[in-house]
Amino acid sequence: MNSAVARVAVITGGASGIGAAIARKLGGQGMAIVVMDVDAAGSQRTVAGLGAAGIKAKAVAIDVTSQQSVTDAFEQVRESFGRCDVLVNCAGIAKTFPFLEFPLDNWQKTMDINLTGSLLCAQHAGRMMVAQRWGRIVNIASVAGMRAVGTGRTAYGTSKAALIALTRQMAVELAEHGVTANAVCPGPVDTPMTQVLHSDKFRGEYTRAIPMNRYGSIDEVAAVAAFLASEDASYVTGIAMPVDGGFLAAGARPDLPASTTEDTWNCPLDGCVRPTGRTARRTRRSCLSGRSIRQQPMRTSQTGDTDRSVPCGPAGTGSRARPARAMRS
């Protein structure tokens, strides 16, 4: 029996990025899709795209941080479809700040959306699933919940680690009712979130730490979420599955060249390659042509990532770092 035909999948954060890709994937398998997001216009766009592909879909406004909003949203699901077979908790936010100055309001907001929002939605969806004696909960966590991914992710990483723990708790308590709960832990994926969050320097460093030497795609994450939401995953529950090109498997990567795109820069005076970073910051140095290098204070980007580009020569004549050599083909 192709039971997916009658299934209803709710995807929070379905208006964009990974959530929208999961909506397309599950819809393509015959499920009716409920796109739940705080971004009403984005939800409508996703639903219009699904409709154009012949997929039955509905947009439902939700703010996962509000108990009332979550209650109202799932009431709409009950009224429109009478059931909820799959819940994908994908709504999430991420901002980075240094640990010692981490703002409490961002900590709280991140926990409210990434963690408590997933709990509330899973409780509502779970009640319907238990009554049906079948259900799949898929929580979109992150490799940042399993490892500190650089600096600044005090709230984000902790929220995702807690989401993985919450997934295990759901799995244990819902197993006897035919409901599974699993987490997907993506590595870096290009989405509206990471376009803001990841500086060029961070992208270079992150890519270098991934054995597959690239970011993942939204469809690669959607494929794993769809498996965990399928009949085929009937004996899989309580896991946290990385989708990360080998990032978590890797430690030091001494086989790679020592320098990265953003750790060196080309001197605009003579094209020589110079390091940036702590040493360069502290000292006035000369480039290989013997001319002096003028240091400028480090800047901090909107996301809190530090920009270490160092201009060379008279003030204002410097240029932003360009790759000194290809990272790896």
Ligand SMILES: NC(=O)c1ccc[n+]([C@@H]2O[C@H](COP(=O)([O-])OP(=O)(O)OC[C@H]3O[C@@H](n4cnc5c(N)ncnc54)[C@H](O)[C@@H]3O)[C@@H](O)[C@H]2O)c1
């Ligand atoms: N992009 C990555 O590299 C990456 C890596 C690991 C994990 N993730 C996780 O994947 C999920 C999707 O991220 P994305 O990269 O597609 O980002 P995105 O910004 O494109 O999508 C996040 C969605 O969540 C929605 N949202 C935010 N706050 C909400 C709220 N209070 N209520 C309801 N909806 C809300 C946004 O409107 C948006 O549509 C997130 O949970 C994120 O943490 C992303």
